[in-house]
Amino acid sequence: MHTAFALFDTAIGTCAIIWSATGVVGLQLPEPAPEPTRDEVRRRFPTADEHPVPPAIAPIVEAVTAHLTGAADDLRWVPVDYRDVSEFDCAVYEFTRSLDPGSTATYGEVAAALGRPGGAQAVGQALGRNPVPLVVPCHRVLAAGGAIGGFSAPGSIVTKRELLALEHTPGFNDPTLF
Numbered sequence: 001m002h003t004a005f006a007l008f009d010t011a012i013g014t015c016a017i018i019w020s021a022t023g024v025v026g027l028q029l030p031e032p033a034p035e036p037t038r039d040e041v042r043r044r045f046p047t048a049d050e051h052p053v054p055p056a057i058a059p060i061v062e063a064v065t066a067h068l069t070g071a072a073d074d075l076r077w078v079p080v081d082y083r084d085v086s087e088f089d090c091a092v093y094e095f096t097r098s099l100d101p102g103s104t105a106t107y108g109e110v111a112a113a114l115g116r117p118g119g120a121q122a123v124g125q126a127l128g129r130n131p132v133p134l135v136v137p138c139h140r141v142l143a144a145g146g147a148i149g150g151f152s153a154p155g156s157i158v159t160k161r162e163l164l165a166l167e168h169t170p171g172f173n174d175p176t177l178f
Helices: 034-044 058-067 087-097 107-113 120-128 156-166
Strands: 004-010 013-019 024-028
Touching (some): 004 034, 013 034, 024 034, 087 120
Antiparallel strands (some): 004 013, 013 024
16 A cells, blocks of 8 residues: 655654555654654655645644644544554554543553553553554653653653643643753
């Protein structure tokens, strides 16, 4: 199935969206400059062609752009094409999509909700493979005790903390030095 991608500017830098006829296949948070963002998309989705944003994808780009300015949207309405994603990962992603902006769960809570008590590490690994951050809000899943945990997107846990602050998540909207 054919995939395409487009770069778009946001408050945190140039992001990219990758789509198919079925839905969004990937979302790339920004690298330090537009060209590395494009390079990362080409690495992750080597068969995707670059195109202008089509009318069907434009509302998603607008919603992601607004979300990254603090206009929280749960993005549950965005269709996702989970091609090449395991059944377990899909279950983790769909549970994560149920978390409202400003709320969180722990890796262990997600695992327990999916009937895999003791599977926190597997949940973390699945979220580390998340092809559509923000649409699948993996930043809303924390380590035990509310610790920030990991984040595989550019900027690592600094980006995760900033995304949580944008959504006014309790404990994460405190002023920081950076």
